[in-house]
Amino acid sequence: MKAYFIIILGFFISLPSLGQEVKTFNVMFYNVENLFDTIDNPQTLDEDFTPNGKLEYTTTRYHEKLKNLAMVIDSSFSGKSPSILGLCEVENKNVVDELKNRISIDNSLAVLHMESPDGRGIDNVILYDSTLFGLKSFGLEQIDLGADERPTRGVLWAVFAERSLNQKLIVLVNHWPSRYGGAEESEWKRVKAAQTSIDLMDSLHSNNPDAGLILMGDLNDHPDNASVKLLEKCNQGQGPCLTNVHEKYLGTDKGSHAYKGEWGVLDQILVNQVILSGELGWSISKDAGDYVKKPWMLYFSEKDEDYFPSRSYGGIKYFGGFSDHLPAIMTLQLR
Incomplete structure (x- = not known):
């Protein structure tokens, strides 16, 4: 009788877990390609993005840029707002506030911004749904490339607590040094990042x-580059042990950025073992990572016979597009 009692009791104890509510959170990262205002900041190299600069960056073009980016964000999650939205290549908090105000879907996004030492004045930003997450701590971690190198964007980080279950979530937004000067020659900078x-x-x-x-x-x-592989390094559970949800697009005709007619997977989202295992509340599905790729975000290249991201500028030529990158997205779950 005692054995039967234990089995039945165990059955009833497990019943509530079967009916647990699963919360979903929309996660997005977007390189917005030079979201500048039109005002010259004498402390940074932003003169090109002014009405009298070589890009003839007028208020009309600035507003067009805001409208286009807001359209992308509005369309990324079937009419729902991002829960966590990381941005890079923004000049200051004011342009992010203006972009947020252009988003037409209902949202409660709060802006987390810190000025970076980048010479052009471009920064990383985190927007988060303040009804879903409470901000516990944040900061900007500088990437020291040495005195002989130009300063680069730091790593913007935040620790959040999900409001209903108080589960912690750490978010890091990165924009690593470019491949300017050659991919191999500049690789050490991204390894340092x-x-x-x-x-x-x-x-x-x-x-x-x-x-x-x-x-x-x-x-x-x-x-598959050395810098990104460092993030996945795992030795019996020790190390970053991150999993890249966008790695599956390597070698395919899908990516976030095109260079010389070839798609690349530059924009990525990686998660830790806590999320991957699903044992402590947070989880993702196996096919969690994707890119937002609407037909109206693209242009057709006759040379390459393919559709690529429609950008704002190509050199000094104005195209009036969205960005030269596509947004990376992921759905996060909590139970």
Whole structure:
């Protein structure tokens, strides 16, 4: 009788878990390709993005840029707002506030912005749904490339607590150094950026061991490059141990950015083992990663016979598009 009682009791104890509510969160990263205002900042190299600069960047063009980017965000989750939205290549908080105000879908997005030392004045930003997440801590981790190199964008990070269950979520937004000067010649800079992120994650994880963690960004390297592989390094559970949800697009005709007619997977979202295992509340599906690729965001290249992201500028020529990158997206779950 005692054995039967234990089995039946175990059955009833497990019943509530079957009916647990699953919450979903829309996660997005978008390199918005030079979202500048039209005002010259004497502290940065933004003169090109002024009405009298070589790009003839007028108020009309600025407003067109805001409208186009808002259209992309509006369409990314079937009429729903992003829960977490990382941006890069924005000049300041004012342009982000203006972009947020152009988003037509209902949202409660709060803006987290910190000025970076980048010479052009472009920064990383996190927007988060303040009805879903409470901000616990945040900061900007500088990437030290040495005195002989130009300063680059730091890693913007935040620790959130999901409001209903108080589950912690760590978010890092990256925009790693470009391939200017050659991919191999500049690789060490992105390796340095990766190591900076790893050291930061170690510190944040030590204080929040049960937290889910998302690293997102324009890494200016592909998932199979050395810098990105450092993020996945795992030795018996020790190390970053991140999983790249966009790695599956390597070698396919889908990506986030095109260079010389070839698609590349530069914009990526990676998650930690807490999210991947699903054992502590946070989880993702196996096909979680995707890119937003609407027909109206693209132009047709007759030379390459393919459709690529419609950008704002190509050199000094104005196209009036959206961005030269496509947004990376992922659905996150919590139970």
